[in-house]
Amino acid sequence: MTDSESAATAQAARSSRSGRGGKRERLVRAAVQVFHEQGMEKTTLGDIARTAEVPLGNVYYYFKTKDLLVEAAVDAHCAHLDALTARLDALPDPAARLRELVAGWVDQRATAARFGCPFGTLAxxxxxxxDGLDQVAAKVMRAQLDWVESQFTQLGRxxxxxLAVELVAAHQGLSVLTxxxxxPGLMAAQGERLQAWIDGIAGR
Structure with missing residues (x-):
């Protein structure tokens, strides 16, 4: 577990002890999980309530509609991306940040093999x-593209x-194939190729 994931887990535990916030947090985490594992359209509020171990009636207290829960799940993906890029920004140079980004994708290869990319499948x-939810999803993908583009810009490209589109598209395509x-071996092998590609761009 990474430092950012440990911090998120600790925060979630604190939220769980705080009552109302804890139930809402559990529902959002459950929505992210179930949307990924079985798809948004097939998922019911009952599925999410069971996974969150929250009574179904409580779901409507926090989220009047399924679409509001979808929006909250997208926001959770956005928060995860923010935490990830903040951690990567602590690395010494842009090539190292991009390589670590790819390494994170490879680390998730077993999950990708079972369910696909957590955000890509939802998007x-x-x-x-x-109805507007398409634009909400695009916001997260755009944020990832912008961050990757900034790394290549720092490399003087x-x-x-x-290049940002090429890298992010490679990941999404690999997730679909995997x-x-x-x-999962496909993601591992192609991840090595992507890291070598990044090194070539960085002149290493």
């Missing part, structure tokens, strides 16, 4: 809608935006 469902083929 794929949300972009089919035109004039084509930083294109999930479809149920082959």
């Amino acid at each position: 794929t469902e949300l972009v089919k809608r035109d 004039a084509d930083a935006a294109a 999930h479809t083929l149920r082959d």
